[in-house]
Amino acid sequence: MHGYNVLRLVREGLTGHKGWQPAWRKAEPKSSYDAVIIGGGGHGMATAYYLAKIHGMTNIAVIEKGWIGGGNAGRNTTIIRSNYLYDASAAIYNHALTLWKGLSRELNYNIMMSHRGVLNLAHDEGEARQLKRRVEANRLNGVEAEWLEAKEVKAFCPPISVAADARYPVIGATLQRDGGTNRHDAVVWGYARAASEMGVDIIEQCEVTGIATEKGAVTGIETTKGHIATPKIASVTAGHTSVIANMVGVRLPIESHPLQALVSEPLKPVMPCVVMSNAVHVYMSQSSKGELVIGAGIDPYLSYTQRGSLDIIEHQMAALIELFPFVSRLRMMRQWGGIVDVCPDASPIISATEVKGFYVNGGWGTGGWKATPGSGHAMADLLANDRPNAIAAPFTLERFVTGDLVAEHGAAAVAH
Amino acid sequence: MFVITCPYCGERDLSEFAYGGEAHIARPEWREDMSDAEWAEFLFMRTNPKGILAERWMHAAGCRRFFNMLRNTATDDILAVYRIGETPPKVEARLPATPSGEAPIGSGNDAVKIIQPGEGA
Ligand SMILES: Cc1cc2nc3c(=O)[nH]c(=O)nc-3n(C[C@H](O)[C@H](O)[C@H](O)COP(=O)(O)OP(=O)(O)OC[C@H]3O[C@@H](n4cnc5c(N)ncnc54)[C@H](O)[C@@H]3O)c2cc1C
Numbered sequence: 001m002h003g004y005n006v007l008r009l010v011r012e013g014l015t016g017h018k019g020w021q022p023a024w025r026k027a028e029p030k031s032s033y034d035a036v037i038i039g040g041g042g043h044g045m046a047t048a049y050y051l052a053k054i055h056g057m058t059n060i061a062v063i064e065k066g067w068i069g070g071g072n073a074g075r076n077t078t079i080i081r082s083n084y085l086y087d088a089s090a091a092i093y094n095h096a097l098t099l100w101k102g103l104s105r106e107l108n109y110n111i112m113m114s115h116r117g118v119l120n121l122a123h124d125e126g127e128a129r130q131l132k133r134r135v136e137a138n139r140l141n142g143v144e145a146e147w148l149e150a151k152e153v154k155a156f157c158p159p160i161s162v163a164a165d166a167r168y169p170v171i172g173a174t175l176q177r178d179g180g181t182n183r184h185d186a187v188v189w190g191y192a193r194a195a196s197e198m199g200v201d202i203i204e205q206c207e208v209t210g211i212a213t214e215k216g217a218v219t220g221i222e223t224t225k226g227h228i229a230t231p232k233i234a235s236v237t238a239g240h241t242s243v244i245a246n247m248v249g250v251r252l253p254i255e256s257h258p259l260q261a262l263v264s265e266p267l268k269p270v271m272p273c274v275v276m277s278n279a280v281h282v283y284m285s286q287s288s289k290g291e292l293v294i295g296a297g298i299d300p301y302l303s304y305t306q307r308g309s310l311d312i313i314e315h316q317m318a319a320l321i322e323l324f325p326f327v328s329r330l331r332m333m334r335q336w337g338g339i340v341d342v343c344p345d346a347s348p349i350i351s352a353t354e355v356k357g358f359y360v361n362g363g364w365g366t367g368g369w370k371a372t373p374g375s376g377h378a379m380a381d382l383l384a385n386d387r388p389n390a391i392a393a394p395f396t397l398e399r400f401v402t403g404d405l406v407a408e409h410g411a412a413a414v415a416h
Numbered sequence: 417m418f419v420i421t422c423p424y425c426g427e428r429d430l431s432e433f434a435y436g437g438e439a440h441i442a443r444p445e446w447r448e449d450m451s452d453a454e455w456a457e458f459l460f461m462r463t464n465p466k467g468i469l470a471e472r473w474m475h476a477a478g479c480r481r482f483f484n485m486l487r488n489t490a491t492d493d494i495l496a497v498y499r500i501g502e503t504p505p506k507v508e509a510r511l512p513a514t515p516s517g518e519a520p521i522g523s524g525n526d527a528v529k530i531i532q533p534g535e536g537a
């Protein structure tokens with residue numbers, strides 16, 4: 001077994017760290033599986049893990065065209081919170097938050113979950129009213145939320161500027177104390193190790209290039225490593241969701257956009273929490289390495305290039321200096337982009353489709369990381385039972401026909 | 417970052433333009449028996465191709481006119497610019513070899529592509 005513990009660490013330390021095994025098996029595809037998950041990001045790995053663990057489906061595979069965790073999972077800024085406005089969103093994001101709290105222990109893998117608190121700033125009276133309304137809605141749904149006045153914001157997060165003569169003065173903020181950040185690689189690898197141990201095949205460097213159907217039902221996938229027969233396919237491919245759905249002619253209300261982030265040179269601890277601002281349009285936290293992790297909104301145009309435009313960075317840095325004047329003296333080290341799958345109502349899709357055996361988990365847009373365990377949990381249930389559970393039900397594709405949207409643009413925040 | 421050639425003003429920086437999304441989506445003629453599904457198709461469903469996309473742009477900080485553009489969304493190569501009401505011209509593009517393949521445009525997408533012999537570590 002590959003369990004990690006202090007004794008093992010000491011033993012390996014004394015023997016030159018030669019005994020560590022790879023965390024998951026490098027599998028080659030079998031000719032058939034009971035289910036195939038396309039996409040080895042956080043949501044795909046979580047789906048595989050819960051399928052095996054809760055539903056006993058272990059003859060399954062995750063197919064990933066690059067390396068697991070190389071997509072948005074490895075590019076995101078890992079802000080975790082659940083303070084969305086509507087009941088349906090509170091249910092899924094808070095379900096995820098509950099699972100996050102026990103995940104290091106459950107997976108025996110330190111996901112570096114840090115509940116350091118998330119502030120969402122208000123810069124004018126209108127925004128303050130909206131945010132206070134959200135605090136009340138959150139409380140009714142059992143989501144931790146409180147309102148802080150400007151001086152309480154300053155006390156909670158000393159580096160922030162609350163100067164009254166600022167162009168966009170901070171007049172207050174919501175605080176979710178159990179929000180925070182975690183370690184993206186650890187989450188993907190922890191799920192992968194646990195799933196692999198239960199028998200799940202994780203197949204990397206293998207791209208799905210087509211989906212075979214017969215009489216309106218899926219029968220298998222075509223990949224760069226050959227044909228694989230399966231009656232159930234889950235597309236969990238984030239930015240590529242439309243590309244996969246197009247293989248079976250399923251139309252989706254998704255558009256793919258670049259989303260960028262950047263990090264500064266490492267500093268001693270200066271940022272005690274996560275700060276997000278919708279109005280000035282930027283957010284920031286500090287990683288355990290000391291880098292300030294900074295992001296904002298999507299690039300406005302549709303693209304799959306995994307990079308973005310400079311004007312977006314310029315804009316967010318200007319906003320950041322307004323909020324945190326000390327940042328003006330910092331150098332930025334790295335910038336990168338991912339491709340996010342944006343839905344018109346800023347809510348995800350967890351759904352069966354008109355093609356039997358083809359399921360979609362996508363549309364998480366700019367803020368799906370926080371939902372990873374909850375999304376995988378609900379998706380596994382959908383795949384195993386072929387009907388959405390209570391948490392997934394509001395997020396089926398039907399809502400775009402009935403008009404029963406879960407419009408979360410306000411709470412989806414500056415991006416995440 | 418792109419430089420876009422507005423058909424009315426010429427070459428300008430991307431930041432002068434506003435994005436208008438997929439082009440050539442016609443609003444259905446109103447009919448008594450129009451179904452919700454038909455309306456949803458018009459309102460929400462999008463092609464979102466990895467490849468050639470016909471899209472609308474508006475020169476917000478310039479002439480404020482809408483126009484159409486063909487762009488390869490796998491590389492961001494701009495293939496053609498044409499006016500509203502015109503049909504998209506025929507173009508050639510460097511398309512990905514597989515539907516979700518990655519174009520050789522830099523290091524950004526190495527982690528999510530199949531590494532060919534001789535590439536990568
Ligand atoms: C810069 C940035 C910052 C973000 N910040 C936050 C944040 O702070 N908080 C938050 O909650 N969310 C955030 N997000 C959003 C979050 O990252 C995503 O919603 C989430 O990671 C998507 O799920 P995933 O991990 O499964 O996606 P991915 O990791 O992208 O997984 C999808 C996988 O599918 C694979 N794939 C695609 N096509 C194929 C194919 N044909 N065959 C095989 N495999 C294929 C891809 O290679 C990829 O690995 C951010 C995103 C970005 C880009």
Ligand SMILES: [Zn+2]
Pocket residue numbers: 422423424425426475478479480481
């Ligand atoms: Zn112009």
